[in-house]
């Protein structure tokens with residue numbers, strides 16, 4: 028079943044000083060099936076974060092349509108959007124975005140508290156913290172944790188509401204290779220349990236965990252590769268080939 032549809036998405040930014048217009052996205056079209064794990068790649072400034080922010084309803088598109096479960100997000104009022112974001116979307120960021128004044132437990136509970144949906148919160152926390160290996164961290168504070176531990180906590184916080192889609196912007200960008208690989212394995216495991224994931228990344232190694240990679244250039248999706256039956260290693264070679272042949276290399 029199609030979960031997410033992006034049609035003719037356009038985003039322009041107007042500079043206040045010179046009245047210049049920057050076209051971050053010119054005409055983006057793609058669909059995501061339920062249970063897919065998709066990576067979005069493209070060179071710096073190609074519009075990856077803008078695209079993710081529009082899907083996350085954190086930014087307003089200039090034109091076009093984004094629908095999740097047949098609900099057109101571009102037509103919702105700000106109040107309904109905030110609710111929609113809370114109830115249906117999960118977020119993981121490069122810099123974790125945990126609140127230092129709250130314990131790990133309270134950080135993970137936060138989306139449930141904001142959604143006023145705290146019934147069974149202890150069971151949800153127990154389940155996720157076991158899966159993510161963070162049980163011993165629950166009474167600590169974010170500043171006491173390593174980057175890899177913080178990202179596991181951020182994943183628990185993103186998944187505690189059981190979101191339709193997990194949106195991740197460079198989730199391994201601040202991690203060393205060992206922690207990156209652990210976080211990507213966690214994504215793959217949740218994807219095997221049918222969690223839909225959309226991840227922006229610079230890293231072809233990170234993208235090789237996905238089932239499909241979309242390449243953005245000049246504000247459009249201009250190429251995609253499918254994992255199919257390829258191993259991660261074979262997928263990595265395919266992605267690197269695509270980058271070399273089609274983009275002239277991405278940093």
Ligand SMILES: Nc1ncnc2c1ncn2[C@@H]1O[C@H](COP(=O)(O)OP(=O)(O)OP(=O)(O)O)[C@@H](O)[C@H]1O
Nearest residue numbers: 040049050051069070071072073074075076077078
């Ligand atoms: N708030 C903004 N105001 C003006 N221009 C912006 C704004 N946000 C992004 N842009 C411009 O839109 C274009 C796309 O930016 P975006 O951050 O989406 O790219 P990106 O592919 O995520 O880049 P990177 O990989 O470097 O993070 C760039 O030209 C950028 O300068």
